[in-house]
Amino acid sequence: MPRAVDATGRSGRATMNDVAAHAGVSLKTVSRVVNGEAGVLPSTAERVSRSIAELGFRRNDSARQLRTGRAAGIGLILEDVADPFYSVLTRAVEQVVRSHNCLLLTGSCDDDPDREQELALALCSRRVDGLVIVPAATDHSYLRHEISVGVPVVFADRPPINLAADAVLADNFGGARAGVHHLLDRGHRRIGYLGDDPSIYTARERLNGYRRALADAGIEADERLIEMGRADPPSVRAALDRMLAAPNAATALFCGNNRLTMAVLRGLAGRIERPALVGFDDLELADLITPGLTVVAQDPAGLGRVAATLLFDRLAGLTVAPRRIVLPTTLVPRGSGEVPAP
Structure with a gap:
């Protein structure tokens, strides 16, 4: 060939x-x-x-730009560029890309596997020099050809599936475990968990961290206190009604992402009895809530910066085996997670 x-x-x-x-x-x-x-x-x-x-020819839509000396391009695909978490990640990627005199092309896949593949192949057809992807797909083998012809791909936040490639992840398991241990240390034994769709890697890892923390304390998880799924207000309110109902009400809650934390805060508004609360992901103005919101904070800027750096390592000719880097999370106590068990 x-x-x-x-x-x-x-x-x-x-x-x-x-x-x-x-x-x-x-x-x-x-x-x-x-x-x-x-x-x-x-x-x-x-x-x-x-x-x-x-x-395996793909039309080089950017060749004219490259011949005239304009910057080459790096593609970034993520769930939703409007999400504050991904906005910070995008900015960090952009800073690294700019330092290499390149342009950043960004697309939101809305957690749709088909849209992710469509965007990735469209960017490759325009001859981007590499891709950073926050994946939605459950099979990334569609990128094997692109990698084989010299397009490096780095995954951020979630690992690739059926593909050997660099990945930068947060310590989802350890962060959730630490957050639940924080509640256990305040005497809570009935701790509710609200998480995302369990088919998502980060959601599974955080749920496993929650379960491990309970097991560490000799507590068997009560499945009635676990709600995995959508973060829409009606679903969250129904989950809260169930978890906070006497006589075996949850005295504390752990939320698996920032969208769920916001939905829970809205659902708790107006309730006289407020459970202790820890959220995974930090929120803007979280310190201004009364009490301040205790969170397990990720480092989206770190995820973006490290992912982009790994990509440029590959572009510079690095040929080592695929790397998997896990960044630590940080427990930030502000008040809501320090409420003692009744």
Whole structure:
């Protein structure tokens, strides 16, 4: 399978010249087929299309920019750029990318696996030099070809599935375990847990940390005090009504992410009896709530910065085995998690 040096000067990607030679046509003919222009016989267009598929050619939409000296591009795909957690992560990636005189192209996949794949392949077709992905997909083997032709990929926040690649994660298990231990140390034995969809890696890890902390204290988890799923207000209110009902009410709550923490705070508004509360992820203005919100804080800036640094290591030619880096979390006591058990 022929391969040549593309417009970026990096080997490993088929070019239009490769396709022309493989199909036995002129470069202009390949250009017309790639750009959907008229003037090509159907049989010739079919032959060119077969060569494109066999060679794994992708149109280099950024080649003109690179030839004129404009910065190369790095792609970033995450759940929702509007989420404060991902906004901080994005900013950190951007700072590293800028320091390497590159541009950052960002897309939100809304936790949709199909959208993630669509965005990733679209960015690769525009010849980004590498990708940082906060994954939603349950199978990342679709990226094997891209990696094999020289596009490094680094995963942040969640690890890849069915793909060997660098990953930067938070200590979800250890952070949740520490947060629940903090409540146990205040005498709480009935601790409710509200978490995200358990199919999500971070949600599973945090739930496992919650269970381990209870087991450390010799407490069997009560499944009636565990709610995994959506963070919409009606669902959270229903979960709170169940968990806080006498006679075996939860005296403390642990929330698995910032969206759930916000929904719980709204659900608790107006209640006379307020359980102790610890949330995973920090919130803006969390110190201004009364009492201040105790959290297990991640480091989204660290996740973004380290992920981008690993990516540029690969672009610089590093060929070591895929790396997995786990960043620590920090317990931040502010008052809500220090309420003693009744």
